[in-house]
Amino acid sequence: MPKQSLTLLLLISVLLLVSCSSTNQIEALKPEPDDATPLIYENIASFINLPVNVKLKDIQYQTNTLLNGLIYDDNNIEDDNIEMKVWKLAPISIINHNDNSGEKIKTILPLKAVIKYRIGTKKMGIELYDTREFNLNGVVTLVSEVGLTNWKLNTVTKLQSLEWNESPTMTVFGKNVPVTYLITPAIQLFKSKIEKKIDAAIAKSMDFKPTVLAALEKICVPFLLSETYKSWLRIVPIEIYSTTAVLKKDNFILEMGMKCNMETIIGQEPESKFNASKIILKPVTKIPKDITANIIAVSTYQEASKIMTKNFIGQEFGSGSKKVQVQNVNIWHKAGKMIIALELTGSVNGTVYLSGLPKYNEQTKEIYFDQMGYVLDTKNKLLRSASWLAQGFVLRKIEEHCRYSLQNNLEEGQKNMLPYLKNYSPMHGVFINGKMAAIEFQRIQLTNQAIIAFLKVKGTIDVSVNGLQ
Template sequence: MLKRKNSDTVRRSSKSNNCANRLVWVLLLIAMGLGQWNCRPKTTSPKKPMEEYLYSDAGLQNEKHLSVLNVPIEMPVSELETQLNAQLKGLIYEDDSYEDNGGDNLKAKVWKINPIRVVAKDSTFLFEVPLKIWVSAGYKVSPLGISLSGYKDTEFSIRIRLISRIGISPNWQLNSDTYVDSFDWISEPNVKVSGMKIPIKSMVSRLLNHNFEKITQAIDKQVTKGIEIKKYVEAAWNLARQPVLLSKEFDTWLLVTPTTIVMTPLMVRDNILRASIGMKGYTQTITSAAKPAVKPAPKLPDLQLTDKVTSDFRIGLISLISYEDAARMATARFSGQKYSFLGGKYNIQVTSVEMYGQNERLVIKAGLTGSVTGSIFLKGIPHYDPQTQQLSLKDLDYDLDTKNTIVRTAGWLLQGKFSKMMEKEMVFAVGNQLSETKKSVQQILSNYKVTDGVQIKGTLADITPDRVYLTPKHIYSVVFAQGNVNLRVEGLRSFGQ
């Protein structure tokens, strides 16, 4: 009986040991399976963020910036003097009827005999005009009781001083308002009849006073004719619209579309008649392999007078990089680099990079291999740094769907701040394109011949960043170059011949 109990006890103990051993093996197999499962790379396949854009290439290059193109007017007073003397030749005025001027019984002719002298200050001109005057005077005398009458001719000379104010009307016609300041005799008029000298000085003075207005009108007509502005402003108005090639290497063109013209009053400083015409309008910087088409110029607008013409000329300089080129550079930068996490427990490599836009943010699709395989999506705001002249990304972080996916499969990617590592690598040097464009612009502005007698001159000073724009094809970095640009027209500089 005792032996049977011992035998049963032994059998029960052996059975328990066998069960325990099987349990251990099962646990070992489970552990091994779990270990193998844990060693397998996780796979990520988050949803692709939507691709959408606020700007187009054509729309962005249509962006216009208000600017002022200066057209300086300069004319030495001596040149005005020369032109007046060339135009005012010979006979200036003629009164060929004894009955004119209330029957004054005088006929007269007036010639310029010596060069006109011009002195000017501010907007006032003083003309000193030497004149020879022929007069045929009717007379009636009774010497010794004998009545004598008839006509006698005489010649004399005067020096007349005229004051004129010059301005320009809204329709671009020069107006000159001239009046007589004074005159003096160079030689006095006299008539001799039967050996008697008959003074007619008072009569001639009355004649001159009656006809000064006609003399000043003749002067005004010649001044207006000598300073012809409208046709030269029209030429500048049309020439300003011609595209200027800023950079042949990058096919960059500058377009100017003038809309309004303002002008300062004509003033004399240092014996030079000066004014500034400001063509207000818009500048565009576009990229095009061929010369952009020019729309027909509208009619020259009416002149608007202003006390001052600003010199704020603004050009938008563009550097652009395609998504493909940026992705290729980024992929090359990541090639061969391994990123370790949690003391080397996990490792990944970036195998590929793709880029596209989502409104204001740049989307980066990064292909991974290693402890995680598949793709992840990150989004950041593109930024241009004028100091380093580099394009970089701010606030680069995982897309929401990507973040939810790696939380489930590879949370250590969040702990390792992989997005910040990517942000440091996503830097692109675009300053060379901007620098070359600025250099080309400055060379052009130093002395660019638009056509015979027309030159563009200017300087660029401040460079201020605008922003980065995303279009379906490119990443645009835009900066503004500000400076002073003059359009010099030979005819306007000297008022033509």
């Protein structure tokens, strides 16, 4: 063999040996994920104030809308010997009425009534009846006590007075004859009818359920807390509590509160869990003002892996000529611990696997991994081919980057929450106000799909419903 060829062959052999000695290919066995607890977690309920404020003018408007023109028509005289037609002559007025027994509502109803009253009997198949027709035109004043029953304002109305615009008349031989001296006893004939009609109209116009549920449905649509971390806040209602409706001056105030779960989801926009059919209204005597909101932060392993991958960008681990870079990080759950898969390039190519227990650092607001070490198969392969990478100081350097901070997420979450706590209106007549203190970390729970961080924040949240549509 020529001398030049032999020299070239030796040079290529040396280069290959140097290359093989400086870059190792590691193929460690992947620890397969196991089934941890499914994505069902213990959630401590939160409480949101939900005061409903309705002005008397709203009740007046709704009642006038429901009662218009002919407001009562009973054309069956056979059941109770009475026929009655009642017309509203002008808009109804509803105002506050305060007496010694408390605040009530007063309804002023201008009306016209035609009443047919049958007196007599039926004996042996022979009808012996005398039917009289009364014509009334005046202003009825009614007073109502108020309460709350099954989402509706419940009133017990009593006729207080009746002032005639014209002298009451009775039809005699086709002519209207004044019968003021007879009409007072006849008032009892239609008194209860008018009272029940007013009660029914107010109950129908003051049904809180559609408005409250519409407001809740809007509130329960998940909204974006952080664009950077793609975190969403989702509210899931459980129960609605309510005190007795109270009339204060020209407003009905109904203190309501919502027991709910509050979740922070990291990743894609989650679906709303609002289900109107499952919400129950429960009576209580008092609604607390200061509340503690218990929030869960759901960090899927996929999203946590992306955050941790960013920590390693531009970082090298090792010393001298023996260095590696982490190109990608993947994490998952196995046997109560987290598996961290690091895809390496440099002096070592391949994927190495570490395990550790997730913990939270209250000072730095970071989730980190305690008791971190290479899984057994990875460690054995590193000791045979790249023992320098298995050494403790390299592992500690890698461990420093195997963490992700919640500090910015919490701060940005609080910052992004502020616009929703300053007279935010998700729909007409609904306003959200509140204040919140610093978010406190509680604990971590692992599932087969995510790391669940439990957070607590104290403050007040009021969702006020002003008026009914």
